[in-house]
Amino acid sequence: MWALRRASASYRVRFCLRESQICSVQSESSAVCLDGRASSILEFSKSYNSVACKKFYHSGQSHHDIGFGGLHCFSSQAGVEESGKEEDDLDDCLSELDTPKIAEEDQESRLDDEVLTSDSEISDDDEVDVDGIKETTSEDLDLLHIVRESRSRKRRSDELFKAIMTASGLSIDSALDKFVKDGKDINSSEIATAMLRLRQRRMFGRALQLSEWLEKTKTVEFDEREYASRVDLVIKVRGITRGENYISSIPESFRGEIVYRTLLANCVTLNNGKKAEEVFNKMRDLEFSLTAFSYNQMLLLYTRTDKKKIADVLLLMEKENVKPTLFTYRLLIDTKGQSNDMNGMEQIVDTMKSEGMEPDMMTLSTMARHYIKGGLKDKALKVLKQMEGDDLKDNRRACAFLLPLYASLGEADEVKRIWEVCESNPWRIECMSAIEAWGRLKNIDEAERVFEKMLQTWKKLSSKQYTSLLKVYAHNKMLTKGKELVKKMGENGCSIGPYTWDALVKLYVDSGEVEKADSILQKATEKKQLKPMMSSYMYILEQYASRGDIHNTEKIFHRMRLAGYTSRIRPFQALAQAYINSKTPAYGMRERLKADNLFPNKPLAAQLAQIDAFKKTAVSDLLD
Numbered sequence: 001m002w003a004l005r006r007a008s009a010s011y012r013v014r015f016c017l018r019e020s021q022i023c024s025v026q027s028e029s030s031a032v033c034l035d036g037r038a039s040s041i042l043e044f045s046k047s048y049n050s051v052a053c054k055k056f057y058h059s060g061q062s063h064h065d066i067g068f069g070g071l072h073c074f075s076s077q078a079g080v081e082e083s084g085k086e087e088d089d090l091d092d093c094l095s096e097l098d099t100p101k102i103a104e105e106d107q108e109s110r111l112d113d114e115v116l117t118s119d120s121e122i123s124d125d126d127e128v129d130v131d132g133i134k135e136t137t138s139e140d141l142d143l144l145h146i147v148r149e150s151r152s153r154k155r156r157s158d159e160l161f162k163a164i165m166t167a168s169g170l171s172i173d174s175a176l177d178k179f180v181k182d183g184k185d186i187n188s189s190e191i192a193t194a195m196l197r198l199r200q201r202r203m204f205g206r207a208l209q210l211s212e213w214l215e216k217t218k219t220v221e222f223d224e225r226e227y228a229s230r231v232d233l234v235i236k237v238r239g240i241t242r243g244e245n246y247i248s249s250i251p252e253s254f255r256g257e258i259v260y261r262t263l264l265a266n267c268v269t270l271n272n273g274k275k276a277e278e279v280f281n282k283m284r285d286l287e288f289s290l291t292a293f294s295y296n297q298m299l300l301l302y303t304r305t306d307k308k309k310i311a312d313v314l315l316l317m318e319k320e321n322v323k324p325t326l327f328t329y330r331l332l333i334d335t336k337g338q339s340n341d342m343n344g345m346e347q348i349v350d351t352m353k354s355e356g357m358e359p360d361m362m363t364l365s366t367m368a369r370h371y372i373k374g375g376l377k378d379k380a381l382k383v384l385k386q387m388e389g390d391d392l393k394d395n396r397r398a399c400a401f402l403l404p405l406y407a408s409l410g411e412a413d414e415v416k417r418i419w420e421v422c423e424s425n426p427w428r429i430e431c432m433s434a435i436e437a438w439g440r441l442k443n444i445d446e447a448e449r450v451f452e453k454m455l456q457t458w459k460k461l462s463s464k465q466y467t468s469l470l471k472v473y474a475h476n477k478m479l480t481k482g483k484e485l486v487k488k489m490g491e492n493g494c495s496i497g498p499y500t501w502d503a504l505v506k507l508y509v510d511s512g513e514v515e516k517a518d519s520i521l522q523k524a525t526e527k528k529q530l531k532p533m534m535s536s537y538m539y540i541l542e543q544y545a546s547r548g549d550i551h552n553t554e555k556i557f558h559r560m561r562l563a564g565y566t567s568r569i570r571p572f573q574a575l576a577q578a579y580i581n582s583k584t585p586a587y588g589m590r591e592r593l594k595a596d597n598l599f600p601n602k603p604l605a606a607q608l609a610q611i612d613a614f615k616k617t618a619v620s621d622l623l624d
Contacts, residue, residue: 160186161194164206172209176217186219195229202497202530208233224254228262235266240275257288264294268301271567274597276301292317292325299328303335305567310335324355330363337370342379345370361387365401372408380409392421400433407437415441419450428454432468439472447472463494467503474507482507496524502536509539518556525563534565538574545574548581567596569604576607585613 160179167175180186191214198207211230214220227250235243243266247259260283267276280298283290295317302309310332317324329352336345345367349359359367364387371380384405389395399422406414415437422430431454438447451469454461466489473482486504489496501524508517518540525532537560544552557575565571572593579586589608593600600608 158190158193158197159184160190161197164194164198164210167206172206173213176210176213180217191220201495204233204236208237222254224256224258227254228258231259231262232266235263240266240270240272257283257290257294260286260288261291261294261297264297268297270564271301271304273301273305273567290320290322292322292328295322296325296327296331299331303331303338307335326357326360326363329357329359330366333363334366334370337366337373340370340374342371342374342376361398361401365405368405369408372405377409380405392418396422396427396430400427400429403430403433403437404440407440410441412441412443423453426453426457428458428465432465435468435472439469439475442476444472444476444478460492461494463489463496463500466494467500470500470503470507474503474510477507477510479507479511479513497530498533498536502533505536505539509543514540514543518552522559531563534560534568537563537565538570541571541574542577545578546581548578548583550578550582550584553578567598569598569601572598572600573604573607576604576611579611580607584611586611587613 163175163179164172191210194210195207198204198210208230211226211233215222215226215230220226231243231246231250234246240263243263247255247263250259260279264276264279264283267279276298280294283294295313298313299310302313329348332348333345333352336342336348349367352359364383368380368383368387371377371383384402387398387402389398392398399418402418403415406418415434419430419434419437422434426434431450434450435447438444438450447469454465466485470482470485473479473485482504486496486500489500501521505517505521508514508520521532521536521540524530537556541553541556541560544556553575557571560566560571572589576586576589579589586608589611590600
């Protein structure tokens with residue numbers, strides 16, 4: 001048992017229930033104790049006002065179960081003179097990188113299982129509010145088991161994936177038909193591997209075609225999980241409305257909680273609070289037995305859009321006897337850390353331990369990151385030592401986490417010590433972490449040495465591994481070296497995607513070449529028709545805004561909306577800043593926010609007051 005309430009007598013909340021179950025709860029002045037213990041998870045939300053509601057509703061303020069063994073995850077010295085020829089060469093290189101190549105990937109290690117979803121051209125579609133936080137469901141673990149099993153076989157089950165990747169034209173149906181005609185078997189392992197890799201590479205269109213072909217040819221007997229996979233892909237390729245329409249076509253017996261929570265998770269990923277609340281309430285109206293996954297999605301949404309509602313979700317979880325998961329606690333810990341409330345963060349950890357859950361490596365690294373950001377070096381070091389354990393050699397999985405964290409503290413000797421544990425037989429993820437760490441310490445030579453070791457150890461590197469060094473060059477404004485590295489990626493047949501674009505855009509922006517960064521992102525998006533990361537747009541948007549360049553700021557703002565980055569405060573803040581810097585009044589800004597179901601936070605409200613075209617002044621009052 002666990003209690004979600006402990007608040008002062010003045011703290012009043014209401015559960016958000018269905019119409020037939022509306023009730024309000026007045027909290028007692030003392031802690032509520034269950035099973036003789038006081039649980040204080042709601043201490044986390046004492047600083048937020050709870051909102052009374054009939055159901056979860058959108059106040060104006062503002063992954064999934066994937067079938068076929070899919071994944072769920074939620075959704076960083078400029079060169080002096082560059083000739084025009086070098087710029088043209090780089091453009092040619094980007095063009096060469098347009099066609100994805102299949103890289104042979106080694107079987108890594110135990111840590112590979114943990115980073116399976118991220119070791120590719122994939123990223124969260126968001127400014128990372130919950131940095132590094134992912135939620136894996138039991139269904140996802142089923143897929144990971146299938147993929148790991150296939151990896152242990154002598155012949156890796158990736159022939160189907162290769163056939164899809166080499167298919168020419170917009171449709172892959174003929175390639176799949178030929179695959180079968182050639183007598184090749186399509187089993188669950190082949191399908192799981194193909195789906196996983198297509199999703200990792202954000203090739204959702206091809207993944208959707210594969211799903212449709214499997215159903216059309218009756219290669220797979222669809223159950224709820226397969227239908228949920230289709231819902232997820234339809235939404236990613238065609239939007240939420242088409243996803244909802246598809247759900248209505250699913251046989252009723254398969255239209256269950258997994259399908260709807262897939263829709264819910266996509267709404268949260270898109271920060272569509274109004275639709276997410278609508279879906280959540282519908283799931284409750286349909287009387288599904290909601291798991292912690294669905295509640296966690298609402299928590300994730302409200303950490304981004306309306307922290308006042310977090311208490312409502314926690315209280316409802318208590319009312320419905322839904323126990324918090326490790327992800328729930330990690331999310332609350334991260335939210336407290338973002339608010340710089342270290343005492344609150346530690347209280348959540350204590351509550352977590354009292355419920356029999358120990359912080360895992362990801363949770364500890366989240367705590368350490370917030371201690372570092374808050375300037376609490378001693379507490380950060382204590383957590384890092386806890387992560388290391390008694391023997392780092394027996395706890396190798398910690399190294400990838402520790403390297404950049406020690407670097408953030410400026411502890412070069414500790415970075416060197418950790419890297420020495422890995423250096424003789426490194427894992428790729430450790431190399432990438434080491435490159436990041438040395439980059440943070442501005443030791444470019446060491447970062448390059450680690451990268452060279454990667455080149456010597458593995459015959460072919462993925463674009464993400466190249467990008468780890470590219471980000472170092474970007475952070476240190478080394479434009480010339482960055483260009484050379486991108487050209488090397490082209491020569492080695494690497495695919496380039498949103499993750500690499502992000503580093504490349506940052507490289508040019510930080511080197512003062514904003515227009516070039518803008519051009520690269522536009523060309524890359526048009527050629528590959530993939531969705532860039534939000535941060536890529538924000539680098540450019542904020543630079544144009546700082547110049548007071550309203551035209552280009554509005555242009556990037558519009559492109560972000562076309563890419564699906566709507567209902568977010570941060571782009572509006574940058575847009576408002578552009579008007580402030582240009583000393584130009586903005587008309588209709590509040591209406592634009594309202595159209596996105598957004599309510600300005602305090603910083604944005606202050607900006608809007610400065611650019612209000614109809615604001616009153618002492619002089620205007622006299623004239624009126």
